[in-house]
Amino acid sequence: MAKRVSTSKALNNALDRAMAFDERVFCIGEDIGIMGGTFGVTAGLLDKYGEKRVIDTPISEAMFMGAAVGAAARGLVPVVEIMFSDFVTYCFDQVVNQAAKMRYMYGGNIEMPIVIRMPGGGSVQSAAQHSQSLEGLFGHIPGLKIVMPSSPSDARGLLLSSITDRNPVMFFETKSLYAKVEKLEEEYDPIPLGTAxxxxxxxxxxxxxxxxxxxxxxxxxxxxxxxxxxxxxxxxxxxxxxxxxxxxxxxxxxxxxxxxxxxxxxxxxxxxxxxxxxxxxxxxxxxxxxxxxxxxxxxxxxxxxxxxxxxxxxxxxxxxxxxxxxxxxx
Amino acid sequence: MDKEDYLELYRVMVRIRKFEQQATDSFEIGDIPGMVHLSMGQEATEAGACSVLKKTDYITSTHRGHGHMIAKGGKTDRMMAELCARRDGYCRGKGGSMHISSIEIGMLGADGMVGAGMPIATGAALASWIRGTDDVTVCFFGDGASNEGLFHECLNFAALKSLPVVFLCENNLYAISTSTKRSMKVQDVASRAAGYGIPGVIVDGNDVLAVREATSEAVARARRGEGPTLIEAKTYKHHGHFEGDPADYRPQEEVQLWLDKDPIPRYARYLVESGIAVEGEIAAIDGEIAAEIAKAVEFALASEPLDSRETCMDVYSDIVEEGR
Missing domain, CATH: 3.40.50.920 (Rossmann fold)
Known part of the structure; x- marks a missing residue:
């Protein structure tokens, strides 16, 4: 039966489904556990999956982005939450020089399945450091995939595909869309990346x-x-x-x-x-x-x-x- | 330790030294392209630390990574092929000296960005923590990296979660031309451990047995789930920052002082004086490694160079980029 679902909830559902399906998937970021994420996207996951798969970190974005690279190198599938996409600038090296280039530098001998989830965009009066749209910055970097959903149904389908993708994916969520609601069926398929x-x-x-x-x-x-x-x-x-x-x-x-x-x-x-x-x-x-x-x-x-x-x-x-x-x- | 363990430490140090001596020559005649950073003089730290690791343990390295990789079990022939940018190299010729790696031997990579290996090592240890395995990651970094912000972020987090990682600072006293006297108020990197509530250990980085012992304790502690240790190995590199750097910012007397403390002849003397080995056995190892390196060069130069079209491959798992 179809239900009215917000983008936040749709994303939450995709994370839940991916974590239930594949025990290599874990979430890491600031205030994603006890608090459930600044925008509620990881709500309830700590209780369900425990502190080893929903990891609250100190404020240290470059560290946990790099840790995601290290964990991915060892076969895990990290889903990183950057509280506001603007904060990804703290981890520029780890995204641009490590995650994006590692497969290439290692001659294809490594997988880098990382999803970097970032609330971006304006229209919520958050000023210059909490409102940017930085997708173009990362679109410039070979090795990264760039995803940007515009609805609850696309958000969950694209997030599922991003998590199963074997490459680093910059997943730009839009703050103004979190509360957007759509009537959705409970069953859904992943949406392949690269399909308009x-x-x-x-x-x-x-x-x-x-x-x-x-x-x-x-x-x-x-x-x-x-x-x-x-x-x-x-x-x-x-x-x-x-x-x-x-x-x-x-x-x-x-x-x-x-x-x-x-x-x-x-x-x-x-x-x-x-x-x-x-x-x-x-x-x-x-x-x-x-x-x-x-x-x-x-x-x-x-x-x-x-x-x-x-x-x-x-x-x-x-x-x-x-x-x-x-x-x-x- | 039995006799073979003692000899193996010597063998690994000599392997690193001769590999890098060869790298100097091969770089000079143009067989090795790009930039080459050598660690000659620091072999005791590399060999001593990795000697206590299992195959299933991990290391992260720096831009000066040949020694770490050899000590972790890297084969010199495939390494030389990699330095020469050939197909049979560990990274199929796409990494070279600065990005050499091999996941199968637990070497997560040399790295061209100073300090960048620290969160990667933290993440490798986080993977052990998540999975509940007992493998340990040793993170090699330099005095220069200890002044990067990541040093703080990683030690804080690894200590907080008691992650199975050993932070091993090879303090060779210089970050290119900048001596630690000009980059740090404190004298010892290890003293910073106190700020994270973890042990900080200073060790003579040119004494292979001392490094082995310090690392052994730290690795055992990490394996027991008691968290990270910061080890500072005081050492010195014989060459400059990169091949071609005359390094005339270092006083000649200082260089000579450290050349006199060269870890390899020092350990050879120890082996003979303590009766563990005779000079003939030492010489035999020297000869055996010299032959191995000669073969490594042959292997590298016989390996096929890459086709230009391979430029477009390995960017993604599922996309080949457009060529010309």
Whole structure:
């Protein structure tokens, strides 16, 4: 029977299922045991699996990220929680130079099955050090997979696949989506990494949106539909590996692409996708590719500033309209 | 310890020394690419510490890792092939000197990032703790790493959880050009153990038996579930930071003082003077290892170089990246 489930609960369920299925899986991080995680994602797991599989650590992110590397090297499957994705900067070396490169440096003779779960993103007035969208930073690093769900059902299915993946996975959760509720069946399958989800079909323009921007893109598409503009909305779900087949196929059909992400635009993952489509699908394009993102500033505190900083539904609507206006081929 | 145990310690030290002497030569003529950091002079610490470990125990190493790997049971032929970036190397030629590793012998890796092996060792010990096994991890690191923040994070956590890990600091007195006198207020790294509620032990790092004894105690303690020990082995490297570094930041008298304390002739003298071995047996080991290293070089140079297209492999378990 279907039940209403929040993203937090859906993630919790995936962790529970993975830990019950495979005793090599363990969780490690700050305040994940007794407290159940700052956003409740690990609630109840300590009681069920004990202190050797749900490990509360001192505040020492670089240590426990490195410990995950060591434990993975010995055949365990660590699921690391970084309390806020911003704090992953404490463990840059362990992620970028160790976890990401170890398989390569060791000639393929080692497995690195680590999931790094991180609440990211803004719109909760948490200011510059608790609100960033850092996926582009890690998308740059060979050896990492980047996952970013936008709904409870995708969150649990993608987390299951991330845990069974044999590579380090940066799993970006979105703070503003934790409370989002969806009616879900109890039974579910893992969602393979590298498969996009077409959220809405349309022939006029392709909107690729990630994480919290998917919802905004859907709202924008509804508003545009009222004006007779049919947008196709694609949530790639994993930024690497990227389902280019689905995205390229859509661009082939619409000839127009708008990319919406919550990262500040400079050096963003959206820029990478834009470049890739420009390089490989130039002849399919009827208009310049456009991007809607956050501004190139730190994330501001005040609500009116943060709302201005973040990409909003009306920015997406405007973005689509200006693409249509600029189209060199109608 | 029986006679063979004593001789094996000597054999391992000589194996490290001759391997690295060969590495110097092979680097000079261009057979070994990249950067090479040698530990010659520190063999007693490497051989002594690893001599008390089982095959199922683990070590993590540093950028100066040949000695650790040999002492943990690494084969010199596959190691030399790795240094020469050849297919039959331990990492299929993709790691080289700075990233040499072998999971099957319990060597979790040399590491180009100073101090980065410390949390990895902590994690290896955490795996023993989670699984309830009695294997121990020895974490080799240097005086330089002891000033990294990770040193604090790892000792605190390992002590807190009583993890089966031994933190073995090879204090060779220099982090490249910076002497410990210019990098630490305290004289001994081991004194920092007090801050974590664990034993801190100072040992003569050029005395292989002393290192063996100190490590043996620490490993036994870890195996009993009593937690980590911080051992500081005072030692010195004969060469500079990397091959090609003239190391003229070290006073000549200091270098000479430590050359006089070279652990290998010192231990050879001990073996003969205490009647454990005769000079002929020592010379036989020297000859046997020289022959082994010559064969290792032959093996390495006979091993096939990598194909450029292999650049795109081993990034992921399931994705081959795009080539040119």
């Amino acid at each position: 989800s077409v959220k809405r079909e349309g022939g006029d323009v392709t909107i690729v949106a990630t994480g919290p921007c998917v919802l905004k893109a859907m709202n924008a598409a509804s508003a545009l539909a009222e004006e007779g503009i049919e947008a196709e909305v694609i949530d790639p779900r994993t930024l690497y590996p990227l389902d280019t087949k689905t995205i390229f196929g859509s661009v082939e059909k619409t000839g127009r692409l708008l990319i919406v992400t919550e990262e500040c635009k400079r050096g963003a993952w959206s820029a990478e996708l834009s470049a890739e489509v420009a390089e490989k699908q130039f002849v399919a394009l009827k208009a310049p590719i456009a991007r809607v993102g956050a501004l190139n500033t730190p994330v501001p505190l005040a609500k009116q500033l943060e709302d201005y900083y973040l990409p909003q539904t009306e920015n997406i609507v405007d973005g689509v309209k200006s693409i249509l206006k600029e189209s060199v081929i109608k």
